[in-house]
Amino acid sequence: MNLDNADLSNFKKFFFIGIGGAGMSAIALVLKGMGFIVSGSDIKESGYVNILRNSGIKVLIGHNAKNIEDFDAAIYSAAISEDNIEMKAAREKNTQVFSRSDALAWILNKGKGIAVAGTHGKTTTTSMVSMILNHSNLDPTIIIGGELNELGTNAAFGKGEYVVAEACESDGSFMKYKPYISVVTNMEEDHMDYYKYYENLRQSFIKFMNNTKENGFLILNGDEILSDKLAGLKISDVLKFGISDKNDIYAENIVLNDFKSSYILVLKKDNLKFNVKLNVPGIHNVKNSIAALSVAYKLNLDLNKSARIIENYTGVKRRFEKRGTRFGAAIIDDYAHHPSEIKATLDAAANIKRKRIITVFQPHRYSRIKALYKKFDDCFNKTDILILTDIYSSGENPIPGITSKLLVDFLIENDFNKRLAYIPKLADAEDYLNSIIGKDDVVLIMGAGDVTRISDNLVKS
Numbered sequence: 001m002n003l004d005n006a007d008l009s010n011f012k013k014f015f016f017i018g019i020g021g022a023g024m025s026a027i028a029l030v031l032k033g034m035g036f037i038v039s040g041s042d043i044k045e046s047g048y049v050n051i052l053r054n055s056g057i058k059v060l061i062g063h064n065a066k067n068i069e070d071f072d073a074a075i076y077s078a079a080i081s082e083d084n085i086e087m088k089a090a091r092e093k094n095t096q097v098f099s100r101s102d103a104l105a106w107i108l109n110k111g112k113g114i115a116v117a118g119t120h121g122k123t124t125t126t127s128m129v130s131m132i133l134n135h136s137n138l139d140p141t142i143i144i145g146g147e148l149n150e151l152g153t154n155a156a157f158g159k160g161e162y163v164v165a166e167a168c169e170s171d172g173s174f175m176k177y178k179p180y181i182s183v184v185t186n187m188e189e190d191h192m193d194y195y196k197y198y199e200n201l202r203q204s205f206i207k208f209m210n211n212t213k214e215n216g217f218l219i220l221n222g223d224e225i226l227s228d229k230l231a232g233l234k235i236s237d238v239l240k241f242g243i244s245d246k247n248d249i250y251a252e253n254i255v256l257n258d259f260k261s262s263y264i265l266v267l268k269k270d271n272l273k274f275n276v277k278l279n280v281p282g283i284h285n286v287k288n289s290i291a292a293l294s295v296a297y298k299l300n301l302d303l304n305k306s307a308r309i310i311e312n313y314t315g316v317k318r319r320f321e322k323r324g325t326r327f328g329a330a331i332i333d334d335y336a337h338h339p340s341e342i343k344a345t346l347d348a349a350a351n352i353k354r355k356r357i358i359t360v361f362q363p364h365r366y367s368r369i370k371a372l373y374k375k376f377d378d379c380f381n382k383t384d385i386l387i388l389t390d391i392y393s394s395g396e397n398p399i400p401g402i403t404s405k406l407l408v409d410f411l412i413e414n415d416f417n418k419r420l421a422y423i424p425k426l427a428d429a430e431d432y433l434n435s436i437i438g439k440d441d442v443v444l445i446m447g448a449g450d451v452t453r454i455s456d457n458l459v460k461s
Contacts, residue, residue, distance in 0.1 A: 008106050011073045011096070012037055012072055013036070013071045013072045014073050014074070015040055015068060015074045015086075016038065017040065017063070017074055018041070018042055018181060020040075020044070020046045021077055021079065022145050022329070023100055024078070025051065025154060026143045027055070027100055027103050027155075029052070029150065030107060030156075031215060032057055034155070039057060039058040039059070040059055041060040041063055041067050042059060042060075044061065044063070051154075059245075062086050067089075068090045070094065071095060072231065073095060074095050074097045075099070075100060075378065076097065076100065076381075076425045078173075079395060080105075083110060083307065095155070101173030101176055108163050108165055111161055112162050112180040112181075113165065113180050114133075114162060115165055115174070115177050115181070115182055116178065117166075117182065117205065118186045118187065118282070119186050119190050119282060119338060120186055120341050121186065124280075124285060125183060125288045125291045126164055127313065127315075128288060129164050129183075129291075129295050130142040130164045131143065132160055132292060132301065132309050133164060133299075135307070135309045136301050138158075139159050140160050140162040142158065142162070143159050143166065162294060165177075167179075168300065169204060169407060172204050175211065178212075179210060180213050180217075181217050181295055181299075182208065182212045182235075183219045183290055183294075184205065184218075184221065185221055186221050187201070187224070189336060190368070192372075193365070202229060203232070210233065210234050212235055217237045217239060217298045218238045219239045219241060219295060219298065220241070220293070222240030222244070223243060239277075243283070248269060249266075249290060251265060251276075256281065256286075258281065259279070260277070260280075260281065263286055264276070276293070276310075280442070281351055282344060282351070283344070284344035289313075292310060293397050318452060319334060320334050323456075326458040330352070330354065330442050331443050332445070332456050334443045334444060334445070336448075342380065346381070346383055347382060349382065353437065355440040356384040356441045356442070357382060358387070358443045359387065359444045360389065360392060360444070360445030360446065360451060361386065361388055361389070361447055361451075362391075362451035364448040365389045365391070365392070366402045367399065368404045369407060370399055373410055376407060377410070380416065380418065380420075385421070387401065387421045387423055387424050387432065388404050388408055389423060389424060390404050390424040390425070391404055392451070404424065408420065426450070426451060
């Protein structure tokens with residue numbers, strides 16, 4: 001059954017299989033806010049499990065067939081396989097079973113959805129849009145892929161007409177969404193385990209964009225998504241943003257300094273300019289903020305006020321998150337795992353007035369390294385020391401010949417001239433890091449896996 005054609009109001013009680021992830025917990029929080037009875041299970045305790053419990057949602061640790069009782073429907077995470085014991089129990093009991101993306105599609109499509117898609121920048125842009133709408137008294141429903149510092153959580157149910165959500169392209173599910181405003185931050189090769197070829201990925205983005213409602217708008221990065229990538233696009237109301245003056249809305253006089261940045265926002269058609277200051281670093285966050293302010297512009301919100309709102313944006317957990325210090329060094333935790341994300345993060349770190357940049361990088365997924373390892377050739381150029389750990393599988397089976405050593409050898413073959421250490425185990429990488437950290441260093445802990453444990457330990461010590 002496809003939730004695009006269903007009405008969740010026909011159900012009262014939902015059980016979430018794998019409720020503890022960022023995406024699933026967000027949907028659970030919103031459905032509870034909408035008045036549904038929600039509970040679920042996960043394999044382990046986590047920060048998101050704590051947030052759910054604090055919100056009055058029952059979470060069971062461990063999967064058990066007995067958990068699937070007295071529920072109208074089950075919603076499952078993309079990480080849950082068909083042979084999961086609770087999935088089997090739900091199907092045997094003829095309980096309606098829906099994917100997480102089906103549930104998000106229903107929530108997004110029934111309201112005025114603002115969906116943010118793109119290879120990078122989704123979480124930050126979604127967060128900034130959410131802040132603008134929230135502080136403009138529009139009371140939006142918010143569904144983010146990370147924990148927004150301002151909210152202290154990754155989701156919130158609002159009584160307003162707008163639903164702000166990330167639209168993840170990883171498995172094609174974002175093609176189910178029918179937004180009022182579609183935002184595309186960029187469109188790069190990734191998730192080739194699912195798409196196989198870039199053209200398949202491109203066509204999926206085009207379908208997502210074409211799903212924009214007839215009275216809605218498309219906002220896209222005009223610097224990075226060029227016309228040759230837009231074959232098949234049928235939307236007429238398109239606003240292009242970027243840092244080039246060829247766009248409809250763009251930035252000039254950009255200043256990047258330490259953990260802050262500023263620029264002048266220019267509206268070409270209206271011949272208007274606005275001063276923007278950010279308390280997050282890097283040119284990538286300048287671009288993310290222009291995307292968010294583009295949404296404010298299309299919603300006819302006060303842009304001076306919107307700029308002041310995002311000046312108070314302090315980030316999302318694991319997005320250039322300042323965790324603390326160790327031996328006088330700044331410890332920064334970041335989710336970057338795609339070459340372009342890594343380069344953007346290191347570019348931001350290079351603007352911080354520090355002695356050295358030390359990077360610990362945990363590659364993410366065998367399939368991603370197999371598809372993209374040759375694109376890592378220059379993304380680490382801004383670091384002084386690079387420590388590479390083993391690949392974080394994220395549930396994938398190993399691929400013969402695909403290890404972090406492949407990436408190490410590639411960097412060496414391409415004349416990587418910085419200090420490079422291949423230390424497979426996280427504990428050993430942490431020990432080595434402790435032996436080399438010096439005062440005034442910037443230490444970047446990067447990756448989408450469990451490498452964040454190193455930053456946890458560094459700031460606790």
